[in-house]
Amino acid sequence: MASKVELVVEVKSPAEKLWTAMRESTELFPKIFPEQYKSIETVEGDGKSAGTVRLIKxxxxxxxxxxxxxxxxVxxxxxxxxxYSVVDGELVSFYKNFRVTVQVTDKGADGAGAVVNWTMDFDKASDEVPEPDVIKETAAKTFHDLDDYLLKN
Known part of the structure; x- marks a missing residue:
């Protein structure tokens, strides 16, 4: 049964700056979130376009x-x-389908701040699989922590 979890996070960073940082996540996230990411590497593609496959450790x-x-x-x-869709790793054993969509928009006309719309579509592999609350909480924390980093740099 298909399920959806949505999250909206408001940040102080301009949308363009936040978007650029997210698009540079392969290099940036292991540096600024060493407690979370050992490494992120591009396995197929250019690292950014549709069709790219990344390995996150x-x-x-x-x-x-x-x-x-x-x-x-996309x-x-x-x-x-x-x-993006998760195609390998432990999550595949919990969820038959697992797709996350992130969109960043300007919060106001003056470019002060942005809104991140994060959506996760998934199908649990079984009824025993817990709701993905930890994933949603981690996403929210990541967006807030990224915003803090960008405001200082």
Missing amino acids: YTEGVPMVTFAKEKVE ADDEKKVVS
Whole structure:
């Protein structure tokens, strides 16, 4: 049965700056979130366009997962939207389908701040699989922590 989880996060950073940082996540996230990411590497593609496959290795502190392979399905810099599916790793045993879509928009006309719309579509592999609350909480924390980093740099 298909399920959806949505999250809206408001940040102080301008949409363009936040979007650029997210698009540079392969290099940036292991540097600014060493407690979460051991490494992120591009396995196929250019690292940003649709069709790209990335291998994400998590630290011991991240619950339930050691790695994930994700495939970029949509990458639209003009609309600031990216969508990817998890194609390998522990999450695949919990969820038959697992797709995340992120869109960044300006909060106001003056460019002060942005809104991140994060959506996760998934199908649980079984009824025993817990709701993905940890994933949603981690996403929210990541957006807030990224905003803090960008405001200081």
